[in-house]
Amino acid sequence: MPSARTVRALFPFAMGRTAIRPINHQEECHIMGSALLSTQDKVHFTDTVQSLAAVTNTGDYRTLLANEIRQLIPFELMVCGVGEIRQGGVYVQHLVNLAVPDAYLGRIINRQGKVETPIIRRWLHTCQPQYYEKDHVKGPPVDEGWRALFDSYHLDSLFAFGQKNDNGNLCSYICLYNVMSDDLQKNILLSNLLMPSIHSCMQKIYVRQQQNAQRNSIQLARLTRREQDIAHWVSLGKTNWEIAIILGISALTVKTHVQNILGKLQLSSRTELIINAAVQNTQLLSA
Structure with a gap:
């Protein structure tokens, strides 16, 4: 940041x-x-x-x-x-x-x-x-x-x-x-x-x-382990179906987790989540 x-x-x-x-x-x-x-x-x-x-x-x-x-x-x-x-x-x-x-x-x-x-x-x-x-x-x-x-x-x-x-x-x-x-x-x-x-x-x-980026980082840390895993795969561009196969859960469960993640991070779409992850990675690499 x-x-x-x-x-x-x-x-x-x-x-x-x-x-x-x-x-x-x-x-x-x-x-x-x-x-x-x-x-x-x-x-x-x-x-x-x-x-x-x-x-x-x-x-x-x-x-x-x-x-x-x-x-x-x-x-x-x-x-x-x-x-x-x-x-x-x-x-x-x-x-x-x-x-x-x-x-x-x-x-x-x-x-x-x-x-x-x-x-x-x-x-x-x-x-x-x-x-x-x-x-x-x-x-x-x-x-x-x-x-x-x-x-x-x-x-x-x-x-x-x-x-x-x-x-x-x-x-x-x-x-x-x-x-x-x-x-x-x-x-x-x-x-x-x-x-x-x-x-x-x-x-x-x-x-x-x-x-407010520091606040978002704190919110990210408050995600459950499962939500963190799903956020990671979403940030890599995986679909709900692909994440469901990787984690061995249903696509509907993945969709519910994604909605919860967006709500906790105050984001409006998967694209914003992907960009948010890319920005944080860039900041870490340049730190």
């Missing part, structure tokens, strides 16, 4: 009174003068930035994404988070999921927490919003393995954008799936305008998560 000094060095804004960077005059003129945005868009954008400033936890942030940001850039599914940038990749440190199948996330996030998709790699290289549509591919081609995986979950499009921190070692990113808007220029404009406030908000939430 990072020390308070490390947290302050990484995110000085998160430790002070002002967590969200205000919109400057140049940005305000850009927003108000853009022909791509309707009057309603501009009002809603301003309201969204103000709402981001008031967010203090993941639950509120999830609600804001599901409502206000969805109105600006309509989408069906979304996953976003904070990632550590190292070894030419993004390693998930904190994840917020809005209806993206856990099984899909388990295929694109490896056991070390690295996001393995060509779209995120392309964003990391260019630092520009990326759009992929299976029937009308824009940009460089993607590998066939990922394309087949994308299609197998009935996903139609992906719009990804993000922002790195000043040190370049951490980033916030958002992946919107099945975007229900054909106006790509407008979506890019909105993503660029929204991202500084989203980035500040997500990093603030991440700092709080790191400050």
Whole structure:
């Protein structure tokens, strides 16, 4: 777990009174003068930035994404988070999921927490919003393995954008799936305008998560031996059926244990459990 000094060095804004960077005059003129945005868009954008400033936890942030940001850039599914940038990749440190199948996330996030998709790699290289549509591919081609995986979950499009921190070692990113808007220029404009406030908000939430990591470690130690065994196998990507075979118990029993584990650790999905384990392993290796 990072020390308070490390947290302050990484995110000085998160430790002070002002967590969200205000919109400057140049940005305000850009927003108000853009022909791509309707009057309603501009009002809603301003309201969204103000709402981001008031967010203090993941639950509120999830609600804001599901409502206000969805109105600006309509989408069906979304996953976003904070990632550590190292070894030419993004390693998930904190994840917020809005209806993206856990099984899909388990295929694109490896056991070390690295996001393995060509779209995120392309964003990391260019630092520009990326759009992929299976029937009308824009940009460089993607590998066939990922394309087949994308299609197998009935996903139609992906719009990804993000922002790195000043040190370049951490980033916030958002992946919107099945975007229900054909106006790509407008979506890019909105993503660029929204991202500084989203980035500040997500990093603030991440700092709080790191400050609570010790509590999660204590909670993990309070799991029963059976729960610890199951948590271990879940963290390795095993299904309930596979864990049941390994431990000689029923898949239903495994499912019950997994639900109890998530409740004790205050996590919402198996994917968050896998990422939580990967982050703790990384911290142990770097300690």
